[in-house]
Amino acid sequence: MSLSSLRLQDRDRPDFERALQQAMSTERVRTALARRGGAGPAPALLRARAREEADRIMASAAEEYAAYTRARAAARPPRRGRRRGLLAALGVLVPAVAACAAVILLLLGGVLGAAGSRTGLGGSLTTAGWVCAAVAGAAAGVGVLALFVTAARRTGAPPPVERAREAWRTALLHQGILPFLDAHLDTPDPTD
Numbered sequence: 001m002s003l004s005s006l007r008l009q010d011r012d013r014p015d016f017e018r019a020l021q022q023a024m025s026t027e028r029v030r031t032a033l034a035r036r037g038g039a040g041p042a043p044a045l046l047r048a049r050a051r052e053e054a055d056r057i058m059a060s061a062a063e064e065y066a067a068y069t070r071a072r073a074a075a076r077p078p079r080r081g082r083r084r085g086l087l088a089a090l091g092v093l094v095p096a097v098a099a100c101a102a103v104i105l106l107l108l109g110g111v112l113g114a115a116g117s118r119t120g121l122g123g124s125l126t127t128a129g130w131v132c133a134a135v136a137g138a139a140a141g142v143g144v145l146a147l148f149v150t151a152a153r154r155t156g157a158p159p160p161v162e163r164a165r166e167a168w169r170t171a172l173l174h175q176g177i178l179p180f181l182d183a184h185l186d187t188p189d190p191t192d
Contacts, residue, residue, distance in 0.1 A: 105129030
Protein backbone atom coordinates (compact mmCIF):
# COMPACT_ATOMS: atom_id res chain seq x y z
CA MET A 1 0.00 0.00 0.00
CA SER A 2 1.43 3.37 -0.96
CA LEU A 3 1.57 6.20 1.53
CA SER A 4 -0.72 8.33 -0.64
CA SER A 5 -3.48 5.70 -0.49
CA LEU A 6 -3.24 5.21 3.27
CA ARG A 7 -6.61 5.86 4.88
CA LEU A 8 -7.52 6.57 8.48
CA GLN A 9 -8.78 3.38 10.14
CA ASP A 10 -11.98 3.58 12.16
CA ARG A 11 -10.15 2.53 15.32
CA ASP A 12 -7.91 5.62 14.97
CA ARG A 13 -10.71 8.16 14.52
CA PRO A 14 -10.77 8.98 18.26
CA ASP A 15 -7.09 9.97 18.01
CA PHE A 16 -7.94 12.17 15.02
CA GLU A 17 -10.76 13.75 17.03
CA ARG A 18 -8.42 14.43 19.98
CA ALA A 19 -5.87 16.03 17.66
CA LEU A 20 -8.63 18.13 16.08
CA GLN A 21 -9.82 19.24 19.51
CA GLN A 22 -6.26 20.08 20.50
CA ALA A 23 -5.82 22.12 17.31
CA MET A 24 -9.09 23.99 17.85
CA SER A 25 -7.93 24.84 21.38
CA THR A 26 -4.61 26.36 20.31
CA GLU A 27 -4.11 30.05 20.84
CA ARG A 28 -3.54 30.72 17.15
CA VAL A 29 -6.82 29.11 16.06
CA ARG A 30 -8.83 30.75 18.85
CA THR A 31 -7.25 34.13 18.03
CA ALA A 32 -7.97 33.73 14.31
CA LEU A 33 -11.59 32.82 15.04
CA ALA A 34 -11.99 35.79 17.38
CA ARG A 35 -10.29 38.16 14.92
CA ARG A 36 -12.75 37.19 12.22
CA GLY A 37 -15.63 38.07 14.51
CA GLY A 38 -18.12 35.76 12.84
CA ALA A 39 -17.03 36.74 9.31
CA GLY A 40 -15.62 33.28 8.60
CA PRO A 41 -16.50 29.69 9.26
CA ALA A 42 -17.73 28.88 12.75
CA PRO A 43 -15.80 26.38 14.91
CA ALA A 44 -18.45 23.69 14.31
CA LEU A 45 -18.17 24.16 10.54
CA LEU A 46 -14.37 23.98 10.70
CA ARG A 47 -14.61 20.72 12.66
CA ALA A 48 -17.08 19.30 10.15
CA ARG A 49 -14.82 20.23 7.24
CA ALA A 50 -11.80 18.67 8.93
CA ARG A 51 -13.74 15.45 9.52
CA GLU A 52 -14.84 15.37 5.89
CA GLU A 53 -11.25 15.89 4.76
CA ALA A 54 -9.72 13.47 7.29
CA ASP A 55 -8.09 11.28 4.63
CA ARG A 56 -6.61 14.30 2.82
CA ILE A 57 -5.34 15.71 6.12
CA MET A 58 -3.92 12.28 6.93
CA ALA A 59 -1.74 12.44 3.81
CA SER A 60 0.51 14.96 5.57
CA ALA A 61 1.23 12.42 8.31
CA ALA A 62 1.05 9.30 6.15
CA GLU A 63 4.63 8.20 6.82
CA GLU A 64 4.16 8.40 10.60
CA TYR A 65 0.75 6.71 10.36
CA ALA A 66 2.20 3.86 8.29
CA ALA A 67 4.96 3.40 10.89
CA TYR A 68 2.34 3.37 13.66
CA THR A 69 0.13 0.78 11.96
CA ARG A 70 3.18 -1.42 11.25
CA ALA A 71 4.31 -1.19 14.90
CA ARG A 72 0.80 -1.99 16.10
CA ALA A 73 0.55 -5.00 13.76
CA ALA A 74 3.97 -6.27 14.84
CA ALA A 75 3.03 -6.00 18.53
CA ARG A 76 -0.20 -7.95 18.09
CA PRO A 77 0.22 -11.48 19.43
CA PRO A 78 -0.63 -14.28 17.00
CA ARG A 79 -4.10 -15.66 17.37
CA ARG A 80 -4.51 -19.20 18.50
CA GLY A 81 -8.06 -19.53 17.22
CA ARG A 82 -9.97 -22.56 18.41
CA ARG A 83 -7.52 -23.49 21.14
CA ARG A 84 -7.95 -20.13 22.86
CA GLY A 85 -11.75 -20.41 22.57
CA LEU A 86 -11.71 -23.93 23.98
CA LEU A 87 -9.58 -22.90 26.95
CA ALA A 88 -11.89 -19.97 27.67
CA ALA A 89 -14.93 -22.24 27.53
CA LEU A 90 -13.29 -24.77 29.83
CA GLY A 91 -12.35 -21.98 32.22
CA VAL A 92 -16.04 -21.20 32.63
CA LEU A 93 -17.58 -24.64 32.32
CA VAL A 94 -15.31 -26.72 34.56
CA PRO A 95 -15.91 -24.69 37.74
CA ALA A 96 -19.64 -24.43 37.04
CA VAL A 97 -20.16 -28.13 36.31
CA ALA A 98 -17.94 -29.21 39.21
CA ALA A 99 -19.81 -26.92 41.61
CA CYS A 100 -23.20 -28.25 40.47
CA ALA A 101 -22.00 -31.84 40.79
CA ALA A 102 -20.64 -31.08 44.28
CA VAL A 103 -23.99 -29.68 45.44
CA ILE A 104 -25.94 -32.64 44.03
CA LEU A 105 -23.56 -35.26 45.41
CA LEU A 106 -23.39 -33.65 48.85
CA LEU A 107 -27.19 -33.39 49.01
CA LEU A 108 -27.69 -37.01 47.94
CA GLY A 109 -24.98 -38.24 50.31
CA GLY A 110 -26.52 -36.25 53.17
CA VAL A 111 -30.02 -37.57 52.46
CA LEU A 112 -28.81 -41.18 52.26
CA GLY A 113 -26.72 -40.71 55.40
CA ALA A 114 -29.67 -39.22 57.27
CA ALA A 115 -31.93 -42.04 56.08
CA GLY A 116 -29.53 -44.55 57.59
CA SER A 117 -28.57 -46.36 54.41
CA ARG A 118 -26.45 -49.40 55.24
CA THR A 119 -24.82 -49.66 51.81
CA GLY A 120 -22.25 -46.96 52.47
CA LEU A 121 -23.39 -45.15 49.37
CA GLY A 122 -24.16 -41.98 51.35
CA GLY A 123 -20.56 -41.69 52.57
CA SER A 124 -19.19 -42.34 49.07
CA LEU A 125 -21.45 -39.67 47.56
CA THR A 126 -20.44 -37.19 50.25
CA THR A 127 -16.75 -37.89 49.59
CA ALA A 128 -17.30 -37.49 45.82
CA GLY A 129 -19.15 -34.23 46.51
CA TRP A 130 -16.20 -32.83 48.48
CA VAL A 131 -13.82 -33.85 45.69
CA CYS A 132 -16.00 -32.04 43.15
CA ALA A 133 -16.08 -28.97 45.41
CA ALA A 134 -12.27 -29.00 45.55
CA VAL A 135 -12.08 -29.32 41.75
CA ALA A 136 -14.52 -26.41 41.36
CA GLY A 137 -12.47 -24.24 43.72
CA ALA A 138 -9.18 -25.09 42.04
CA ALA A 139 -10.59 -24.52 38.55
CA ALA A 140 -12.09 -21.19 39.59
CA GLY A 141 -8.75 -20.15 41.10
CA VAL A 142 -6.87 -21.06 37.92
CA GLY A 143 -9.45 -19.17 35.86
CA VAL A 144 -9.08 -16.02 37.96
CA LEU A 145 -5.31 -16.26 37.80
CA ALA A 146 -5.45 -16.64 34.00
CA LEU A 147 -7.71 -13.60 33.82
CA PHE A 148 -5.22 -11.50 35.80
CA VAL A 149 -2.30 -12.69 33.66
CA THR A 150 -4.20 -11.83 30.47
CA ALA A 151 -5.16 -8.41 31.82
CA ALA A 152 -1.56 -7.71 32.84
CA ARG A 153 -0.36 -8.53 29.34
CA ARG A 154 -2.91 -6.23 27.74
CA THR A 155 -2.52 -3.15 29.91
CA GLY A 156 -1.17 -0.37 27.77
CA ALA A 157 0.47 -0.64 24.43
CA PRO A 158 4.10 -1.67 24.20
CA PRO A 159 6.48 1.31 24.24
CA PRO A 160 7.42 1.11 20.51
CA VAL A 161 3.73 1.24 19.61
CA GLU A 162 3.12 4.19 21.94
CA ARG A 163 6.13 6.05 20.55
CA ALA A 164 4.92 5.49 16.98
CA ARG A 165 1.40 6.55 17.95
CA GLU A 166 2.65 9.74 19.57
CA ALA A 167 4.85 10.53 16.54
CA TRP A 168 1.82 10.10 14.28
CA ARG A 169 -0.44 12.25 16.46
CA THR A 170 2.20 15.00 16.62
CA ALA A 171 2.67 14.94 12.83
CA LEU A 172 -1.10 14.85 12.31
CA LEU A 173 -1.53 17.92 14.50
CA HIS A 174 1.37 20.03 13.26
CA GLN A 175 1.62 18.93 9.61
CA GLY A 176 -2.03 18.20 8.90
CA ILE A 177 -4.76 19.65 11.07
CA LEU A 178 -3.23 23.01 12.02
CA PRO A 179 -2.26 23.86 8.40
CA PHE A 180 -5.75 22.77 7.27
CA LEU A 181 -7.39 25.04 9.84
CA ASP A 182 -5.01 27.90 9.04
CA ALA A 183 -5.90 27.65 5.34
CA HIS A 184 -9.62 27.74 6.11
CA LEU A 185 -9.26 30.62 8.51
CA ASP A 186 -7.30 32.69 5.97
CA THR A 187 -9.90 32.33 3.22
CA PRO A 188 -13.45 33.66 3.32
CA ASP A 189 -16.25 31.19 3.85
CA PRO A 190 -17.75 30.36 0.41
CA THR A 191 -21.25 30.01 1.92
CA ASP A 192 -21.30 33.66 3.09
